[in-house]
Amino acid sequence: xxxxxxxxxxxxxxxxxxxxTVTFILAWTVPGNPLEVEGRRPSxxxxxxxxxxxxxxxPFKFYGEYLWGALHGDFGPxxxxxxxxxxxxxxxxxxxxxxxxxxxxIVALFLGTTVGxxxxxxxxxxxxxxxxxxxxxxxxxxxxISLPTFVTGSVLVMVFGLxxxxxxxxxxxxWDQMVLPVITLSLPFAAYIxxxxxLGMIDVMTSDxxxxxxxxxxxxxKVITTHALKVAFLPVLSFLGPAAAAAMTGSFVVEQVFNxxxxxxxxxxxxxxxDLFLIMGVVLxxxxxxxxxxxxxxxxxxxxxxxxxxx
Amino acid sequence: MRLVICLLILIIVPLAxxxxxxxxxxxxxxxTAYIAVQTLDPSQMQASEDIRMGYALFExxxxxxxxxxxxxxxxxxxxxxxxxxxxxxxxxxxxARWSNGQPVTSHDxxxxxxxxxxxxxxxxxxxxxxxxxxxxxxxxxxxxxxKQVSAIENDEAQRExxxxxxxxxxxxxxxxxxxxxxxxxxxxxxxxxSTPYFLEVVACWxxxxxxxxxxxxxxxxxxxxxxxxxPQWTRAGRMISNGPYRLAQWQFKRQIxxxxxxxxxxxxxVKLNRVAALNFANPVAAFNAYExxxxxxxxxxxxxxxxxxxxxxxxxxxxDIHPVNNxxxxxxxxxxxxxxxxxxxxxxxxxxxxxxxxLTIDKQRIVEHVTREFQQVAHTFIxxxxxxxxxxxxxxxxxxxxxxxxxxxxxxxxxxxMPTVVLMYNSGGGHENTALAIARMWEQTLGVKVxxxxxxxxxxxxxxxxxxxxxxxxxxxxxxxxPTTFLDLCQTGNGNNDAAFSDPxxxxxxxxxxxxxxxxxxLAILAEAERYILQDQVPIVPLYYYRLIHAFNADRVQGxxxxxxxxxxxxxxxxxx
Numbered sequence: 001x002x003x004x005x006x007x008x009x010x011x012x013x014x015x016x017x018x019x020x021t022v023t024f025i026l027a028w029t030v031p032g033n034p035l036e037v038e039g040r041r042p043s044x045x046x047x048x049x050x051x052x053x054x055x056x057x058x059p060f061k062f063y064g065e066y067l068w069g070a071l072h073g074d075f076g077p078x079x080x081x082x083x084x085x086x087x088x089x090x091x092x093x094x095x096x097x098x099x100x101x102x103x104x105x106i107v108a109l110f111l112g113t114t115v116g117x118x119x120x121x122x123x124x125x126x127x128x129x130x131x132x133x134x135x136x137x138x139x140x141x142x143x144x145i146s147l148p149t150f151v152t153g154s155v156l157v158m159v160f161g162l163x164x165x166x167x168x169x170x171x172x173x174x175w176d177q178m179v180l181p182v183i184t185l186s187l188p189f190a191a192y193i194x195x196x197x198x199l200g201m202i203d204v205m206t207s208d209x210x211x212x213x214x215x216x217x218x219x220x221x222k223v224i225t226t227h228a229l230k231v232a233f234l235p236v237l238s239f240l241g242p243a244a245a246a247a248m249t250g251s252f253v254v255e256q257v258f259n260x261x262x263x264x265x266x267x268x269x270x271x272x273x274x275d276l277f278l279i280m281g282v283v284l285x286x287x288x289x290x291x292x293x294x295x296x297x298x299x300x301x302x303x304x305x306x307x308x309x310x311x
Numbered sequence: 312m313r314l315v316i317c318l319l320i321l322i323i324v325p326l327a328x329x330x331x332x333x334x335x336x337x338x339x340x341x342x343t344a345y346i347a348v349q350t351l352d353p354s355q356m357q358a359s360e361d362i363r364m365g366y367a368l369f370e371x372x373x374x375x376x377x378x379x380x381x382x383x384x385x386x387x388x389x390x391x392x393x394x395x396x397x398x399x400x401x402x403x404x405x406x407a408r409w410s411n412g413q414p415v416t417s418h419d420x421x422x423x424x425x426x427x428x429x430x431x432x433x434x435x436x437x438x439x440x441x442x443x444x445x446x447x448x449x450x451x452x453x454x455x456x457x458k459q460v461s462a463i464e465n466d467e468a469q470r471e472x473x474x475x476x477x478x479x480x481x482x483x484x485x486x487x488x489x490x491x492x493x494x495x496x497x498x499x500x501x502x503x504x505s506t507p508y509f510l511e512v513v514a515c516w517x518x519x520x521x522x523x524x525x526x527x528x529x530x531x532x533x534x535x536x537x538x539x540x541x542p543q544w545t546r547a548g549r550m551i552s553n554g555p556y557r558l559a560q561w562q563f564k565r566q567i568x569x570x571x572x573x574x575x576x577x578x579x580x581v582k583l584n585r586v587a588a589l590n591f592a593n594p595v596a597a598f599n600a601y602e603x604x605x606x607x608x609x610x611x612x613x614x615x616x617x618x619x620x621x622x623x624x625x626x627x628x629x630x631d632i633h634p635v636n637n638x639x640x641x642x643x644x645x646x647x648x649x650x651x652x653x654x655x656x657x658x659x660x661x662x663x664x665x666x667x668x669x670l671t672i673d674k675q676r677i678v679e680h681v682t683r684e685f686q687q688v689a690h691t692f693i694x695x696x697x698x699x700x701x702x703x704x705x706x707x708x709x710x711x712x713x714x715x716x717x718x719x720x721x722x723x724x725x726x727x728x729m730p731t732v733v734l735m736y737n738s739g740g741g742h743e744n745t746a747l748a749i750a751r752m753w754e755q756t757l758g759v760k761v762x763x764x765x766x767x768x769x770x771x772x773x774x775x776x777x778x779x780x781x782x783x784x785x786x787x788x789x790x791x792x793x794p795t796t797f798l799d800l801c802q803t804g805n806g807n808n809d810a811a812f813s814d815p816x817x818x819x820x821x822x823x824x825x826x827x828x829x830x831x832x833x834l835a836i837l838a839e840a841e842r843y844i845l846q847d848q849v850p851i852v853p854l855y856y857y858r859l860i861h862a863f864n865a866d867r868v869q870g871x872x873x874x875x876x877x878x879x880x881x882x883x884x885x886x887x888x
Binding site for chain 2: 030031032033036048050052053077080081082083084088089092093157161162165168169170171172173255256257258259261265269272273274
């Protein structure tokens with residue numbers, strides 16, 4: 001266990017250096033003048049002064065000095081948001097993305113496991129209706145996976161924000177502003193978790209230890225919650241790591257639809273504006289986050305499933 | 312399982328606390344929206360949303376009536392102009408105050424302008440200061456001395472040279488620049504040449520004063536030895552401003568909250584106590600918020616369904632949607648360079664070819680059937696009735712029937728011998744339909760072949776600068792109330808002269824106007840210059856004037872300016888419940 005964590009921690013800086021270098025090459029070769037704003041070019045002397053100031057004429061100097069600064073937590077100034085440093089931009093938006101992503105994953109987890117377990121255990125019974133319930137919930141799950149978030153998001157905005165007026169159409173900070181974006185972001189994950197849980201449950205419910213539990217006279221509910229779910233949950237857990245990372249990084253569309261001031265928009269606008277410092281900063285911080293997340297999931301997995309041994 | 316539950320609880324509890332923590336705030340008197348504010352430092356402003364905030368937070372010596380664009384007294388209660396119109400003496404009002412209660416003095420203006428002229432700070436509109444006598448010479452000295460400092464190899468010697476330059480700045484400013492502080496309330500400004508619109512320039516954001524604590528925070532950067540200012544002074548709680556509002560809150564990418572300044576000299580005329588501007592990364596989200604009632608005013612809606620909004624406004628279904636002209640022209644520019652970047656001769660170097668292509672465009676058809684926004688069709692470069700005293704010339708004379716003959720005169724009968732025309736535009740923003748429609752008009756009437764070159768914005772700008780196109784869609788918005796704000800674009804060597812149009816007669820007219828001290832005669836010369844490019848040379852074809860679409864209930868929200876120059880002053884607005 002310890003050696004795994006150690007090994008991963010040693011890999012971390014190397015991996016980041018590779019990511020930094022690739023991002024740097026891509027960002028540097030994106031055509032366009034980073035000093036130009038909204039089609040107006042600065043005058044010659046102004047441009048010269050700025051280029052000298054930010055090492056924009058010397059890729060090697062930029063590469064080295066930026067890396068040195070980043071190691072000290074200084075990601076440089078934002079060329080677009082002149083009054084803010086990149087660290088401030090990330091500091092203001094990253095917590096929002098993490099809140100949104102974490103909330104969405106939690107909702108997805110409860111929703112997904114409940115629907116999945118329900119669907120798996122109701123396949124027989126209720127006359128012929130049980131199969132229908134299973135079929136119905138799985139169809140909904142499939143739709144949930146297939147529908148892009150900008151569709152579900154826009155529909156939710158229209159229905160709950162504009163027609164019914166129950167919830168605000170956008171913004172971030174109050175609980176009521178969180179409801180729609182969190183639900184929108186959680187739906188595809190919930191649907192996937194539901195399918196995973198259902199498959200796991202069907203598998204588990206026919207196994208010997210469940211039969212034993214039933215034979216002991218345990219109630220159906222007890223059998224499911226204390227015995228079956230525990231094992232059926234394993235594939236869900238391994239899905240959670242990448243899912244959490246995807247929810248926190250991949251919420252760009254949801255952020256756009258619901259006007260959530262997260263970090264996703266900076267990925268896109270920084271590239272469009274060729275804001276070199278912001279591109280590099282956002283990528284570095286996110287890459288670190290992703291790597292750490294995956295490490296946590298790997299460690300957690302070992303705790304839960306003793307069958308996995310470090311190799 | 313237990314572990315997972317523990318983990319979940321560990322995540323949920325702080326999350327819930329963080330979310331519940333924010334106490335609900337009462338709604339502001341006026342809530343509006345913005346897409347991107349880049350800076351609140353007036354000397355660095357360039358985008359219209361930033362400038363709108365600038366006018367709420369700061370005030371220059373003069374200011375505007377945003378409805379008719381007359382110049383009004385600002386920090387200066389009155390001014391004298393010398394007979395030769397070269398010397399302006401501003402008398403500052405005694406009750407002009409910074410938001411911390413200190414008086415606004417003529418020193419503040421002189422010190423701010425001194426820094427504004429330095430290449431070290433490189434404000435996008437620093438050229439506004441160039442109207443002042445000696446500003447150019449001072450800037451050039453500062454640029455040259457910076458170059459000398461940079462060239463020094465030895466670190467210690469470089470530091471000393473940098474410090475010496477810093478000391479010299481004030482001395483040189485006094486020597487070279489025509490700005491004299493007579494006393495705290497009297498400022499004398501001498502101009503390079505007679506500038507009839509100088510009082511307007513003085514009302515603009517690059518000439519707003521900055522508080523001396525900001526000016527004094529300037530330090531030498533220990534790498535480049537340039538002067539640097541900590542940009543963090545624009546945070547709420549730190550910003551000291553002199554305008555009708557003070558900055559109560561600036562949450563990055565969330566909102567800007569303005570509160571009426573208790574120190575502003577004209578505070579009794581300010582009706583709205585609290586203005587909140589919410590940040591929307593996406594214009595559709597902003598419009599949704601307006602539709603849901605969360606915001607009261609959207610200035611300049613940029614949604615993809617603008618045409619539908621205009622239609623709803625035109626047939627009276629949406630009286631709260633206000634389409635108005637903007638102070639900008641949407642136009643096509645022709646590459647006037649003698650050869651193309653690949654070395655081939657450029658057919659558009661011939662004005663007859665440009666005229667033929669210009670005459671072929673049916674502008675009315677474009678605004679009615681292509682953009683469907685019913686913009687006002689443009690025959691002039693400068694939007695009409697936007698500059699007092701300026702009589703616009705007639706536009707291009709002729710019809711599409713004349714076009715084939717002109718093209719034949721230039722040596723391309725029925726388009727024979729014309730290379731494939733490369734029409735460039737930038738992706739996004741709905742330029743494609745217009746470009747396709749125009750290409751079809753050219754192909755049908757002139758018998759030429761047209762190919763599209765679509766580029767993402769930054770690439771598009773790069774290709775424009777390099778001259779890698781034959782025709783391109785561009786646009787321009789005026790900066791100050793004088794024809795030169797548009798006409799300079801066709802001057803030889805202008806940084807935004809995408810056509811690379813270079814004509815001694817035209818440059819001569821602009822130079823002649825610059826020397827002319829009689830305002831009426833000067834405007835007549837400029838009108839002739841505009842006529843010359845519109846009718847004779849045709850480096851550009853104006854298509855229509857940009858359309859602005861505001862959304863607000865006019866019975867409730869009052870004081871929104873519908874003037875094409877689109878300066879919105881929150882301190883002139885009112886909300887009736």
